[in-house]
Amino acid sequence: MSSKQQICIAIDCMGGDYAPQEIVKGAILGARQYGVALQLVGQPDKIQAELDALETQGIQYEIVPALETIDMGESPAAAIRKKKNASVVVASTCVAKGMSQGLVAAGNTGAAMAAAIFNMGRIEGVDRPAIAVVLPTTYKTPCILVDAGANADCIPEMLIQFGRMGSIFSQAVLQVKNPRIGLLNIGEESSKGNSFALSTYKLLEQHDELNFIGNIEGKHLFDGSADVVVCDGYTGNVALKTAEGVGNMVMSLFKEETQKSLRAKAGAILVKSTLRKVKHKVSDEEFGGALLLGVKGICVIGHGGSNAYAIQNAIRVTKEAIDQDVIGKIESKVLEGCL
């Protein structure tokens, strides 16, 4: 169980709507399933109380004390400067110091990002770390959207790096060969888009080493038209949250409508597990979180509403990213002069 080679993952146990209960539970489940050790970061008494309710036999873990927490509404930069002892700051330091090889955080996204960039540091040559989210599709593999919110303002050059990092992620973690890279835009033709998209299109075309396949409209994010879709962080975040909103609306309208007749009520009972499967497939719980690409350490950022299952999957993703050496692969692209 305890081996020098065992991968260790630092978990911010205090971040997220259901912290610490669901976070600690998911961490223990993930540690068991994927054979990793844990640094559980946060308020020791609260973490211990959760652990007492769980079966932890055979799991290697350490509780790392961090008495402060950063709330969802706090300004990330200010919060990580002021609260040196916040759980997400301490957890990212665990990775920076090499005690853990990856970080899982489900609290304030901006704070997790800021803490990771500040403590782990950017990979040399990467201008701007970016958030890569894995979108469900009706195709055999998911679609990676970069940037989903790290950089609200972008210049076209940044999207070249997003495309490369997303491509490495797609290859390494999703086993996609030669990922097809698309540009999120409002029409298929190269003449479509705002001035930012037009300039980015031209730039992407010039980079022969990228498998750039052209513009991808929002409706084609989910049908396998591209493996990696790049955009600025503002647009990516709007798209991501719009997708979440539509999913919620459809489920809620379906629930409402099935209450209107006995026939539909009966049908709803029969398709309940099917609906759950669909919900699973389209929810971010399944993938467990977004990867912050471009920092010197694996950093997986979970949804604020993460439950234990989502955290368990976040641990899987973190371990895969470590196993597949995503950081090393990005670094070597930099050395090759290709990033």
Add this chain to the structure above:
Amino acid sequence: MSSKQQICIAIDCMGGDYAPQEIVKGAILGARQYGVALQLVGQPDKIQAELDALETQGIQYEIVPALETIDMGESPAAAIRKKKNASVVVASTCVAKGMSQGLVAAGNTGAAMAAAIFNMGRIEGVDRPAIAVVLPTTYKTPCILVDAGANADCIPEMLIQFGRMGSIFSQAVLQVKNPRIGLLNIGEESSKGNSFALSTYKLLEQHDELNFIGNIEGKHLFDGSADVVVCDGYTGNVALKTAEGVGNMVMSLFKEETQKSLRAKAGAILVKSTLRKVKHKVSDEEFGGALLLGVKGICVIGHGGSNAYAIQNAIRVTKEAIDQDVIGKIESKVLEGCL
């Protein structure tokens, strides 16, 4: 039946994936249901062939010949310059000349917009006409998103007008009192967003006559958090098409999953009509199209995939906008110095 006061609507019968069949059919259905007269614009023989298959007794209509068509892929500006006899150009001229009071077009969106702006003209004082789409919500009234694609590049000042025009639309057509206006953004706090959103937020705040309620995230477009949401046309179009993509994916995954067990298959049969209702509620067929706000004439732009039902609803929206004098209301706001 034929009265001088009867509202007349010009229909581009040649635009859209299912033209002319579904367009002509929907136009006749709409004319009967909403008591309007029609100018059916396009290739006379093709339109006549469709009419021959329909019950047109009592409907007042005129076929207006237009022998050219503009395809979906054509560059709008070039196409309307070159093809003076294209159906959408001729149809917009029918409105410009006062023979019809509104236009319904389901073909190339850019061409419909360009033809409307070029032939009907902008309302004086409106800097940029914008596309308003009506999004379904789980709330009692839909949410209007402006701009959904007319202006890929915007400056913050343009969004003030979008908010005002959207607000007039919401009041006039959806009967919403004092519509709540939100800014599409990536967080609720005023400090969130890209530089464009930050500047726009500040500007919206300064306009006391607008009922500005702050930032709206993508996930809150569909839950009634705001009545009108403003954004640049690039972001709005990405959000709109992403919503379409998620809807398609959920339906397609549900279909796929229900094939996997007898229980689910049986359930699927029982909830079939419920699903159809949900699909209806979330599809743009129900609303019939987007309104181009800011031109001197009502112009309703349908989805390229519009069927007869969508066109019938487009006629309803066109008639409501005419009845409620949306153009006059925008013009008077201009005169009041409020636009």
